[in-house]
Amino acid sequence: MSAGVLSRPTMGQRLLGPWSATVGFLRLLSKRPVGLIGFIGIVFFLLLAFVAPMFVPFQNDPSLVDIYQTPSQAHPLGTDFQGKDVLNQIVFGGRDILTVAILAALLSTVIAITFGSIAATVGGKVDSTILAITDVVLTLPKLILLIAVAAIVRPTSFVFLAVILGLIQWSSLLRQIRAQVLSLKERDYVEAARSLDLGLMHIVFREILPTMRSYIAIHFIFAMTDAMYAQIFIVFLGLVPVSGSNWGIMLYFAQGQGALFFRDSIWYILSPILAITLVQLSLVSFASALEDIFNPRLRGSA
Amino acid sequence: MTTAVAAKSQVRVAMNPRRYLGDSWRHPITRAVVKAVLTIWVTTSLTFLLIRLMPGSPVELKIDELIQSSNGAISYEDAKAIASSLFAINLNAPIHEQYLSFIWNLLHLDLGNSFLSSGTSVTSIIIAVLPWTLFSVGTGLLLSFVVGIGLGLLAAYRRDSILDRVVSTGGSLISSIPNYLLALLMILFLGVQWKLINFTGMRGAYSSGMQPGFTLAFIGDIFYHAAMPITIYFLTQIGHWILSMRSATLSALEEDYVTAARARGLSDGRIRTAYVGRNAVLPLVTQLAISVGLVVGGAAVIEQIFAYQGVGLRLIAAVLQRDYPVIQGIVMLTTIAVVVANLAADLLYSKLDPRIGRAGGASG
Numbered sequence: 278m279s280a281g282v283l284s285r286p287t288m289g290q291r292l293l294g295p296w297s298a299t300v301g302f303l304r305l306l307s308k309r310p311v312g313l314i315g316f317i318g319i320v321f322f323l324l325l326a327f328v329a330p331m332f333v334p335f336q337n338d339p340s341l342v343d344i345y346q347t348p349s350q351a352h353p354l355g356t357d358f359q360g361k362d363v364l365n366q367i368v369f370g371g372r373d374i375l376t377v378a379i380l381a382a383l384l385s386t387v388i389a390i391t392f393g394s395i396a397a398t399v400g401g402k403v404d405s406t407i408l409a410i411t412d413v414v415l416t417l418p419k420l421i422l423l424i425a426v427a428a429i430v431r432p433t434s435f436v437f438l439a440v441i442l443g444l445i446q447w448s449s450l451l452r453q454i455r456a457q458v459l460s461l462k463e464r465d466y467v468e469a470a471r472s473l474d475l476g477l478m479h480i481v482f483r484e485i486l487p488t489m490r491s492y493i494a495i496h497f498i499f500a501m502t503d504a505m506y507a508q509i510f511i512v513f514l515g516l517v518p519v520s521g522s523n524w525g526i527m528l529y530f531a532q533g534q535g536a537l538f539f540r541d542s543i544w545y546i547l548s549p550i551l552a553i554t555l556v557q558l559s560l561v562s563f564a565s566a567l568e569d570i571f572n573p574r575l576r577g578s579a
Numbered sequence: 580m581t582t583a584v585a586a587k588s589q590v591r592v593a594m595n596p597r598r599y600l601g602d603s604w605r606h607p608i609t610r611a612v613v614k615a616v617l618t619i620w621v622t623t624s625l626t627f628l629l630i631r632l633m634p635g636s637p638v639e640l641k642i643d644e645l646i647q648s649s650n651g652a653i654s655y656e657d658a659k660a661i662a663s664s665l666f667a668i669n670l671n672a673p674i675h676e677q678y679l680s681f682i683w684n685l686l687h688l689d690l691g692n693s694f695l696s697s698g699t700s701v702t703s704i705i706i707a708v709l710p711w712t713l714f715s716v717g718t719g720l721l722l723s724f725v726v727g728i729g730l731g732l733l734a735a736y737r738r739d740s741i742l743d744r745v746v747s748t749g750g751s752l753i754s755s756i757p758n759y760l761l762a763l764l765m766i767l768f769l770g771v772q773w774k775l776i777n778f779t780g781m782r783g784a785y786s787s788g789m790q791p792g793f794t795l796a797f798i799g800d801i802f803y804h805a806a807m808p809i810t811i812y813f814l815t816q817i818g819h820w821i822l823s824m825r826s827a828t829l830s831a832l833e834e835d836y837v838t839a840a841r842a843r844g845l846s847d848g849r850i851r852t853a854y855v856g857r858n859a860v861l862p863l864v865t866q867l868a869i870s871v872g873l874v875v876g877g878a879a880v881i882e883q884i885f886a887y888q889g890v891g892l893r894l895i896a897a898v899l900q901r902d903y904p905v906i907q908g909i910v911m912l913t914t915i916a917v918v919v920a921n922l923a924a925d926l927l928y929s930k931l932d933p934r935i936g937r938a939g940g941a942s943g
Contacts, residue, residue, distance in 0.1 A: 311748065409614070409617070412614050412618075413614065413617055413618045413621050415869060416614070416615075416618045416868075416869070416872060416917065416918055416921050417618065417621075417622060417872065417914060417917075418872040418873075418875050418876045418913055418914055418917045419872070419873075419876055420873070420875075420876025420877060420879060421875065421876045421879065421891075421894070421909075421910055421913050421914070422622075422625075422910065422914075423876070424876075424879060424894060424895065424898060424910075425626070425629065425898075425906055425907075425910045426629070427898075428898040428901075428906060429629050429630070429903075429906075430629075449869075502755065506757045509757065509759075510757070510759065510877075510880055513759060513880065514879070514880060514883060514895055515899070516895070516898055516899075528759075528763070532763070532884075537763065537766055537767060537771065538771055539771075540771065540772065543767065543771075543772065546763065546767065547767070550760050550763060550764060550767075553757065553760060554756050554757070554760055557755050557756065557757060558752060558755055558756070560755075561751065561752075561755035562751075562752075562755075565751060
């Protein structure tokens, strides 16, 4: 019998842990309708951006007779200034935006975690140097810099754009991670690990960071919204070479072609606005719900 | 006015006077000034690096362009001389001298001349547009701060009431809509679909026939033209202040000194302003400083949408026309403006928080 206890868990048992955690999480989430709606919204837009393009044919042929059509059976969201279907562009225009947002958020979170925890655990000169650099970056008007960098470097690929975005937005998260690690490293269980001489790596990666999982997840989502904002900002202003189509480029053309001022083209300009807004709202409300769940001090009586 | 903050600070200073009086560079004001100088230096160096040292840099591009546009009539050396004067740097000098003279010129606010309208100095271009951005951003930000603080305090006091839910959810929702989308939506609905506002009349910083001066008509006019940008800055920032103030108030309400003040029978109004409000609002002042940079950056797109004659609009025009001296000048001066605003907030913070103002012997 003891062998059974010691044997490796079966597949079913392994899945049971995450499964019940997921169910428990969704149960907690279901008590916060705004957060639940946000969660559903995120799932919907991820499916729309990454799965739906596989099942829908890509339409890219301009048709001059169909310019600025109002919604109809053939074009549920109308057509654009070249007579292209708007719904089709919405379906295909999300992937780049979300990929860049995720990549940029990933990069900035990794930078913030790495240097934030180094600063907090090593301390001394390393800490004050990292903190000084962070303070400087924090004060910079990043969007102005982004405009200048984009003007001179001309990011041609979306990965490059994601790297630039990731490199400019880690500063506030770094400060928060550092503060968290500083307070966590005084806790008893970290003291215990230290007295067992488990090493810095073990303490940071196995003791401190797992405690901050939810915190990091929340700030990852907020970093995504920031990256999405900055990315569409720069595309909308026409400062990055425009290729292909995404929601930001749709907005750029919609404004550039004066679609804003035609009454009939309202669906053309409204569609990317709504898509971006709904993604942002979903992310923010989901992240706030997570904050609510994982930070019991802020949790209301309800 | 002896407040809880002051009382607390006296205890702390008395406990450990050397920590505050000892090494003065650790003093927050000194640190704030050092930080400001450092930030300005980093930005200018970064700009220099981007403009001058990158392969295919604007200077090289300009030289190529000059040679090509003259069909070879201008030699490389002449083209280099013209580019030098346009950028206000001596391209033949070694790079460290170029860098030093670049810094020297910057200290004299000599930022070179615009490529497009030759003879117009970059400084004069910026002086014409910077005040409008600072005016609109400053007004919008302060308005959202004051209203947001008030609503946040109210929401925290009426925690879990309908008012709290409406204010905090509404605030966070409206602030999570990107500012440019909010601006487009306003034009779309208020201007085009419902025709409530005539946006074309609001373009520019003030009406063309208007005489600048301290007249009521002129002040009314500049507010009319700045109304849309200010509204956008207000709406996109207010949620942040409401939520921050709400959570800061909630945690301040749990503090022992508030319970003690209640036990002493102090009036609710006094507790609310001197004990809870004051302590809750302090950390937000530093956030206000950080958001100045954020809003100034975001202003670029808002000014573009509403055709408001500010720094952002000028910057984007310069970028699209590849007018590099103007780009360089605007990036540097905007950063300096933002850094100075930050510094002012840091100093204000040390005034508001007696723990900082009195320690270190600074006149508080």
